[in-house]
Amino acid sequence: MNGFRSRLVSLTRKEFRQLLRDRSNLAIGILLPMVLILIFGYGMSLDVKNAPVAVVMEDASPTAHEAIAGLQLSPTIAPILLGSMHDAEALMQERKVDGIVRVPADFSRALAAGNARVQLIVHGSDAGRASIIKAYVSGALAQAGVRQADRNGNAAGAPPAGSVAIEQRMWFNAANTSTWYLVPGLIVLIMTLVGAFLTALVMAREWERGTLEALFVTPVRPVEILLAKIIPYFAVGMLGLTLCLLSARYLFAVPMYGSLLVVVFSSMLYLIVAVSLGLVISSVTRNQFLASQVALIATFMPSMMLSGFLFDLRNVPTAVRVVGHLLPATYFMDLIKTLFLAGDVWPLIWRNCAILLAYAVGLLLVARAVTRKSLD
Amino acid sequence: MIDFLMRIANLCRKELLTILKDPATRAILVAPALLQSLVFGYGATYDLTNVPYALLDQSRNGASSELIAHLDSTGVFHRVATLRSQADIREVIDTEQALLVLQIPANFEQQLSAGQTTTIQLILDARNSNTAGSAAGYVSAVVERYNAELRARAGAPPSPLVIESRAWFNPNLETRWNLLPGMIAALSMLQTLLLTALSVAREREQGTFDQLLVTPMSPLEIMIGKALPPVLVGLVQSSLILLVALFWFRIPMAGSLLTLYTGLVFFTVASVGIGLSISAVSANMQQAMLYAFVLLMPLMLLSGLTTPVRNMPHALQVATLANPLRFAIDLVQRVYLEGVGLGTVWHNLIPLAVIAAITLPLAAWLFRNRLV
Numbered sequence: 001m002n003g004f005r006s007r008l009v010s011l012t013r014k015e016f017r018q019l020l021r022d023r024s025n026l027a028i029g030i031l032l033p034m035v036l037i038l039i040f041g042y043g044m045s046l047d048v049k050n051a052p053v054a055v056v057m058e059d060a061s062p063t064a065h066e067a068i069a070g071l072q073l074s075p076t077i078a079p080i081l082l083g084s085m086h087d088a089e090a091l092m093q094e095r096k097v098d099g100i101v102r103v104p105a106d107f108s109r110a111l112a113a114g115n116a117r118v119q120l121i122v123h124g125s126d127a128g129r130a131s132i133i134k135a136y137v138s139g140a141l142a143q144a145g146v147r148q149a150d151r152n153g154n155a156a157g158a159p160p161a162g163s164v165a166i167e168q169r170m171w172f173n174a175a176n177t178s179t180w181y182l183v184p185g186l187i188v189l190i191m192t193l194v195g196a197f198l199t200a201l202v203m204a205r206e207w208e209r210g211t212l213e214a215l216f217v218t219p220v221r222p223v224e225i226l227l228a229k230i231i232p233y234f235a236v237g238m239l240g241l242t243l244c245l246l247s248a249r250y251l252f253a254v255p256m257y258g259s260l261l262v263v264v265f266s267s268m269l270y271l272i273v274a275v276s277l278g279l280v281i282s283s284v285t286r287n288q289f290l291a292s293q294v295a296l297i298a299t300f301m302p303s304m305m306l307s308g309f310l311f312d313l314r315n316v317p318t319a320v321r322v323v324g325h326l327l328p329a330t331y332f333m334d335l336i337k338t339l340f341l342a343g344d345v346w347p348l349i350w351r352n353c354a355i356l357l358a359y360a361v362g363l364l365l366v367a368r369a370v371t372r373k374s375l376d
Numbered sequence: 377m378i379d380f381l382m383r384i385a386n387l388c389r390k391e392l393l394t395i396l397k398d399p400a401t402r403a404i405l406v407a408p409a410l411l412q413s414l415v416f417g418y419g420a421t422y423d424l425t426n427v428p429y430a431l432l433d434q435s436r437n438g439a440s441s442e443l444i445a446h447l448d449s450t451g452v453f454h455r456v457a458t459l460r461s462q463a464d465i466r467e468v469i470d471t472e473q474a475l476l477v478l479q480i481p482a483n484f485e486q487q488l489s490a491g492q493t494t495t496i497q498l499i500l501d502a503r504n505s506n507t508a509g510s511a512a513g514y515v516s517a518v519v520e521r522y523n524a525e526l527r528a529r530a531g532a533p534p535s536p537l538v539i540e541s542r543a544w545f546n547p548n549l550e551t552r553w554n555l556l557p558g559m560i561a562a563l564s565m566l567q568t569l570l571l572t573a574l575s576v577a578r579e580r581e582q583g584t585f586d587q588l589l590v591t592p593m594s595p596l597e598i599m600i601g602k603a604l605p606p607v608l609v610g611l612v613q614s615s616l617i618l619l620v621a622l623f624w625f626r627i628p629m630a631g632s633l634l635t636l637y638t639g640l641v642f643f644t645v646a647s648v649g650i651g652l653s654i655s656a657v658s659a660n661m662q663q664a665m666l667y668a669f670v671l672l673m674p675l676m677l678l679s680g681l682t683t684p685v686r687n688m689p690h691a692l693q694v695a696t697l698a699n700p701l702r703f704a705i706d707l708v709q710r711v712y713l714e715g716v717g718l719g720t721v722w723h724n725l726i727p728l729a730v731i732a733a734i735t736l737p738l739a740a741w742l743f744r745n746r747l748v
Contacts, residue, residue: 022662022663023663024658024662024663024666024667024670025666027666027667027670028666028669028670031670032669032670032673035670035673035674036673036674036677039674039677039678039692040677042688042689042692043677043678043683043688043689043692044677044682044683044687044688045683045687045688046505046506046683046687047505047687049687067537092544093714093716093720095710110536111536111537112536113536114533114534114536115536115538116536116537116538117537117538117539117540118537118538118539118540119539119540119541119542120539120540120541120542121541121542121543121544122541122542122543122544122549123543123544123545124543124544124545124546124547124549124553124554124713125545125546125554125709125710125713125714126554126684127422127546127549127550127551127553127554128422128506128551129684130543130546130549131422131423131510131513131549132509132510132513134541134543134549135513135516135517137539137541138539138541139516139520141537141539142520142535142537142539144537145535145536145537145538146523146527146535148535148536148537149527149532149533149534149535149536150532152533152536153532153533160491160492160530160532161491161526161527161529161530161531161532162487162488162489162490162491162492162493162494162526162530163488163493163494163523163526163527164443164488164493164494164495164496164519164522164523164526165493165494165495165496166495166496166497166498166512166515166516166519167495167496167497167498168498168500168512169497169498169499169500170500170502170505170508171469171499171500171501171502172501172502172503173502173503173505173508176502176505176509177505178505178506180505181503181504181505193673197669198666201662201665201666202662205661205662285400287398287400288574288661288662288665289401289404289570289571289574289661289665290400290401290404292570292665292669293404293408293567293570294404296566296570296669297404297408297411297412301412302415305415305416305419305420306415306416306419308504310420310682311419311420311421311422312424312504312506312507314426314427314428314475315421315423315424315425315426315427315507316418316419316421317418317419319418320415320418320419323415323419324419334472337503337504338470338472338503341502341503342470342503343470345470345471347471348470348471348472
């Protein structure tokens with residue numbers, strides 16, 4: 001037991017030195033998380049705010065202006081009044097506006113007669129954005145239509161019709177801003193990056209150069225080698241986590257309703273999963289280029305695209321959902337978002353932590369198995 | 377001149393052999409591009425197809441059943457729970473059983489039959505504010521249709537205003553249509569840049585680069601010989617993703633292949649230039665890869681692939697001017713979806729050419745003047 005401890009301590013010290021000696025390791029461990037925090041916090045936004053929309057008023061009557069009044073004061077779109085469709089189409093071709101609302105010349109006459117038409121064209125090059133703009137403009141114009149109908153109806157003495165209004169409450173994201181879920185999601189990305197990518201790369205290098213075989217002839221056991229590899233990268237990952245938590249709190253004012261203890265504990269659990277995954281990848285590929293590519297493709301890209309970070313997993317085809325649910329990142333993403341925005345939801349915490357624990361144990365066993373095999 | 381070309385051709389041949397001789401490397405250059413374009417093509421969608429919801433009907437007399445029938449008939453909304461009291465809302469939302477809860481007030485029917493406006497509550501799980509926003513939009517559209525029906529039944533005049541909406545370039549507003557053309561550029565850059573970053577660094581690490589330097593080849597020739605093979609690899613990868621977009625997802629291409637490939641050649645050369653410069657600065661493969669990666673992440677995130685450039689703060693928008701991927705994605709999307717010609721997108725080629733004109737000579741210079 002004593003031998004185990006002294007061997008582990010000296011091996012870990014060697015790993016730490018190796019890690020700190022090369023500036024590029026620090027670049028990925030510290031610089032990249034900081035850059036990502038700034039990009040995610042300030043640069044990325046999925047919110048549609050002040051989207052420019054051309055409003056072509058071929059009918060300049062007060063009635064027509066009243067109909068589009070609902071578009072003027074909205075935070076979602078910023079209407080640009082134009083006289084001709086030609087100008088609007090030119091702006092659209094140059095992608096200067098996201099959509100065109102066209103009020104035709106006979107609008108007020110047709111409105112009185114009960115068959116007015118308004119044309120709405122959206123720029124489909126960003127489908128998500130276009131859908132939001134389409135829904136918003138349609139909603140605002142429909143309300144104007146109903147108001148006009150009531151006016152026509154009152155004049156004709158028709159009975160009032162009942163209607164349903166919606167009062168909408170956004171739980172967990174009162175500010176309705178994508179920053180609130182992008183920044184917690186970033187913790188998952190950084191853990192994956194440091195854990196899987198950096199670890200895979202460093203370990204693969206030892207395989208490729210044969211320095212790992214050199215270690216095998218010393219009295220150290222594979223478990224000790226693995227532990228000594230895990231500890232430094234675990235430390236770098238925790239540093240990344242600290243940076244994320246501090247900036248989430250003080251830079252972007254993202255609330256954290258769950259307890260910090262659970263956040264830190266579950267992050268540690270996921271970090272072990274990510275590091276073990278990196279170790280497995282490097283032991284299987286034993287080549288730096290392959291290891292980096294596999295780590296990128298098996299861990300980083302899917303945790304960005306398939307973990308529910310950007311796209312809701314409930315709404316993707318079954319096959320993709322299955323792939324998403326195979327990724328440990330999906331469970332951590334679910335957990336961290338809930339912990340930040342909803343609070344300590346224990347059934348969800350137990351379930352996801354149990355799954356992550358299973359992944360951690362399983363991957364560590366696999367890592368041990370593939371590392372031991374090479375000894376003979 | 378013949379010698380010059382011969383030397384370059386030989387170096388290219390050697391480089392291609394290095395890249396392609398290992399079956400695992402060959403596989404990693406083809407399989408991920410195909411796999412990712414398929415998986416992300418299906419997975420990357422902001423459209424809602426399955427929204428689980430819970431109902432809290434305080435009117436308790438089934439008056440709301442008509443409205444609910446409208447909701448269920450969309451095929452998007454599925455009721456997963458029927459709640460008894462407001463206290464139950466928290467649990468179904470917290471545990472993610474339901475994305476939204478619809479609360480019908482006790483006086484729903486009375487108010488409607490009296491010709492008044494009744495207010496229903498819509499409680500959304502906004503842990504992902506984007507999904508919640510879309511779901512809210514879907515519910516309002518359903519409620520609007522229901523209101524129109526109520527008016528018709530009450531004999532009130534229908535709305536005199538009809539909105540005819542259309543979407544240019546992407547008639548059904550499918551996210552996939554924007555994403556796949558973007559990935560033609562993004563996915564190939566991911567691998568070409570890493571591949572190039574390794575090419576010089578590998579020879580440095582193995583000591584063969586010094587041997588290359590003492591051959592009769594000039595730094596210019598080495599640079600061209602090192603740059604051409606990854607450009608080819610990058611173009612092949614782009615073509616693979618293009619084929620997936622065209623023939624698997626059947627996204628119609630509006631523009632010309634010639635324009636598309638002109639843009640892609642400029643873009644791939646610029647990416648390779650960046651990769652070679654990284655490679656020339658790095659002391660070993662590990663450094664090269666880490667530097668490449670540190671650079672790749674911001675390039676991908678600030679390219680407009682996942683979130684629009686226009687939503688970024690001004691300072692970051694300026695920073696994207698140095699990002700080749702930003703211009704490539706703009707160019708590919710516009711040529712692919714909008715069908716514009718070179719006359720419209722030529723301005724995207726200038727920054728790409730500038731990036732290539734800086735990075736390639738820099739790499740060639742760095743071959744001889746080592747910084748490390």
